[in-house]
Amino acid sequence: MDIYKIDTYAKSLIKEAAHNIKASLTSELIIESKSEANDLVTNIDKETEQFFIEHIKADFPEHRIFGEEGFGDDIKDLAGYVWLLDPIDGTTNFIHQKHNFAISLGIYKDGVGILGYIYNVMEDTLLSGSLNGGAYLNDQRLPMLLPTTVEEAVVGINARWVVPNRHVHHEGMVNLLKTVRGTRSLGSAAIEISYVVTGRLDAYMSMRLSPWDVAGGMVLAKEVGAVVTNLAFEHLDLLGADSFIVSKPGLHDQLLSEYIKLKQNPAR
Ligand code: IPD
Numbered sequence: 102m103d104i105y106k107i108d109t110y111a112k113s114l115i116k117e118a119a120h121n122i123k124a125s126l127t128s129e130l131i132i133e134s135k136s137e138a139n140d141l142v143t144n145i146d147k148e149t150e151q152f153f154i155e156h157i158k159a160d161f162p163e164h165r166i167f168g169e170e171g172f173g174d175d176i177k178d179l180a181g182y183v184w185l186l187d188p189i190d191g192t193t194n195f196i197h198q199k200h201n202f203a204i205s206l207g208i209y210k211d212g213v214g215i216l217g218y219i220y221n222v223m224e225d226t227l228l229s230g231s232l233n234g235g236a237y238l239n240d241q242r243l244p245m246l247l248p249t250t251v252e253e254a255v256v257g258i259n260a261r262w263v264v265p266n267r268h269v270h271h272e273g274m275v276n277l278l279k280t281v282r283g284t285r286s287l288g289s290a291a292i293e294i295s296y297v298v299t300g301r302l303d304a305y306m307s308m309r310l311s312p313w314d315v316a317g318g319m320v321l322a323k324e325v326g327a328v329v330t331n332l333a334f335e336h337l338d339l340l341g342a343d344s345f346i347v348s349k350p351g352l353h354d355q356l357l358s359e360y361i362k363l364k365q366n367p368a369r
């Protein structure tokens with residue numbers, strides 16, 4: 102299968118889906134909550150996932166789709182071609198701000214990430230990359246990331262991990278906050294990963310993310326030399342939820358060995 106053909110196809114689907122999402126901004130959203138009140142989904146999340154699935158199934162019938170809203174396949178392994186899709190990452194932002202949300206897509210072949218995309222819909226920027234082919238912001242090739250230190254780092258982190266919680270020793274996180282140059286929280290894992298890839302953030306971490314949040318970003322991160330693991334310093338589980346950290350080289354080791362002490366991996 103020609104990877105360039107899939108790449109061109111995926112980019113055109115993403116652009117069309119983004120166009121449809123933007124066009125929907127003036128109509129009233131149907132908002133539902135899923136597992137919890139802060140776990141939201143809209144009719145546009147669902148329609149966008151269905152749009153991708155209809156096209157992929159028609160044009161690449163042997164490919165499987167692992168999508169957040171559950172319209173794709175029942176994925177228990179990553180054999181063959183699997184598209185890991187979050188139709189809208191940052192749904193709360195989509196609803197509340199109409200800003201800072203993204204289409205996140207990773208295409209994997211036998212468990213190896215071959216293509217990755219993060220499309221920041223309102224910013225109209227496409228981050229794309231392919232295995233050993235580099236990462237691009239629109240048409241501009243991104244440089245390799247340089248190492249940095251905790252003291253000079255701006256880190257993406259959600260404030261909830263800095264108060265007592267059952268997943269991570271908060272004292273280490275407080276210490277981290279006191280040491281870093283700054284912290285940011287954008288509300289879209291995919292955009293936060295894209296910020297590390299483009300050098301706007303030095304690291305981003307979360308206690309619990311799903312495969313579709315990170316699959317595209319992981320392909321891109323690798324292409325600029327960023328390090329990705331879960332917070333137990335292991336390879337990520339792309340079949341279920343896992344903790345997550347992406348960061349510049351060097352910083353990754355320092356963050357995990359000196360500051361982030363897991364009580365338990367929340368996803369296990
Ligand atoms: C969420 C966002 C958010 C992250 C959550 C994700 P969604 O995805 O990426 O930033 O903290 O864990 O579930 O629900 O907006 O697709």
Ligand code: CA
Pocket residue numbers: 187189190191290313314
């Ligand atoms: Ca998501």
Ligand code: CA
Pocket residue numbers: 146169187188189190191192
């Ligand atoms: Ca989503």
